[in-house]
Amino acid sequence: MASQTALINRAIAMHLLREGQFGVASTFIREAHPQSETSSSSTQAQRPPSITISRPDTPPDAMITDADIPSDLTAFQSQALQEKFAGMYSILTSLRQRDLHPAIGWARENSTELEARGSNLEFELCRLQFVWLFKGPLVNGLPATEDNGVQGALKYAQANFGRFQQRHLREIQRLTCAMVYVSNLAESPYSTIFDISLAFDEVASSFTREFCSLLGLSAESPLYVAVTAGALALPNLVKWTGINKAKNTEWTTQNELAFETPLPKSMLYHSIFVCPVSRGQTTDTNPPMILPCGHVLANESLHKLAKGIRYKCPYCPSEGVVKDAKKIIL
Numbered sequence: 034m035a036s037q038t039a040l041i042n043r044a045i046a047m048h049l050l051r052e053g054q055f056g057v058a059s060t061f062i063r064e065a066h067p068q069s070e071t072s073s074s075s076t077q078a079q080r081p082p083s084i085t086i087s088r089p090d091t092p093p094d095a096m097i098t099d100a101d102i103p104s105d106l107t108a109f110q111s112q113a114l115q116e117k118f119a120g121m122y123s124i125l126t127s128l129r130q131r132d133l134h135p136a137i138g139w140a141r142e143n144s145t146e147l148e149a150r151g152s153n154l155e156f157e158l159c160r161l162q163f164v165w166l167f168k169g170p171l172v173n174g175l176p177a178t179e180d181n182g183v184q185g186a187l188k189y190a191q192a193n194f195g196r197f198q199q200r201h202l203r204e205i206q207r208l209t210c211a212m213v214y215v216s217n218l219a220e221s222p223y224s225t226i227f228d229i230s231l232a233f234d235e236v237a238s239s240f241t242r243e244f245c246s247l248l249g250l251s252a253e254s255p256l257y258v259a260v261t262a263g264a265l266a267l268p269n270l271v272k273w274t275g276i277n278k279a280k281n282t283e284w285t286t287q288n289e290l291a292f293e294t295p296l297p298k299s300m301l302y303h304s305i306f307v308c309p310v311s312r313g314q315t316t317d318t319n320p321p322m323i324l325p326c327g328h329v330l331a332n333e334s335l336h337k338l339a340k341g342i343r344y345k346c347p348y349c350p351s352e353g354v355v356k357d358a359k360k361i362i363l
């Protein structure tokens with residue numbers, strides 16, 4: 034990667050931005066591109082007034098302005114991304130303080146895109162808000178008004194759950210039926226819904242995932258994943274190199290490791306599918322197709338295998354019609 038300095042710098046800057054380290058990111062971007070510094074300060078006078086972004090919990094000296102970003106870095110839209118991430122961090126800060134409103138507002142604004150992705154985020158957030166109000170002032174610390182406690186939760190449900198009725202009717206019924214057990218929730222069949230010890234962390238991570246995916250980014254920082262996976266592979270690499278040195282042999286495969294690296298499930302990606310029939314890698318024009326029996330073939334193989342509209346699965350006794358096979362998106 035030594036020849037790809039720009040890409041590596043971009044990965045580092047992106048990592049810092051998505052971690053909310055805006056001050057560090059801006060210094061890094063500036064120092065990684067010292068040649069543009071003079072040009073950026075000379076054009077500063079003609080720049081429009083700076084937009085100042087700060088996290089609510091950062092001191093003023095960590096504030097950055099668009100003048101901090103060298104102009105040649107607009108290539109990767111660091112300023113725009115920075116603003117987006119600042120928005121994300123302000124919502125996450127509110128979530129940490131048990132305030133769901135900004136997150137619900139964001140989910141509502143983006144509900145069309147979220148629904149298209151099959152995300153339940155908006156409902157998850159509203160459900161948690163219901164439970165949070167239900168717990169009452171002693172737990173949630175909100176003023177003891179008619180908008181809090183069981184009454185407040187019911188009011189919230191009436192105002193907000195209507196839009197989810199089609200997709201989440203059963204869960205809404207369970208939430209509202211729990212009212213009956215209000216004096217003895219812990220021993221009721223509904224105790225699990227009302228145990229919210231992990232719920233805020235869970236909605237925070239689904240929020241981060243959805244937010245990044247709407248930006249076209251992965252939920253985890255690619256740099257974090259690459260470095261962690263590399264660190265996990267390192268002991269085996271050291272061992273392997275040691276053995277090879279002792280045997281005086283050399284590593285000949287250029288692009289792959291000669292051993293398996295045990296990675297956690299969260300780091301396993303299946304972006305590649307090799308058709309078991311044609312032995313070829315699937316592509317956008319020849320995508321993998323899943324048959325109702327659960328076996329997967331490349332589209333071309335399936336059509337070659339099918340006699341007309343019917344096919345016989347090469348891996349199990351089941352038969353069916355080609356149009357029941359579904360395309361898999363990796």
Ligand SMILES: [Zn+2]
Pocket residue numbers: 324326327328346347348349350351
């Ligand atoms: Zn099959």
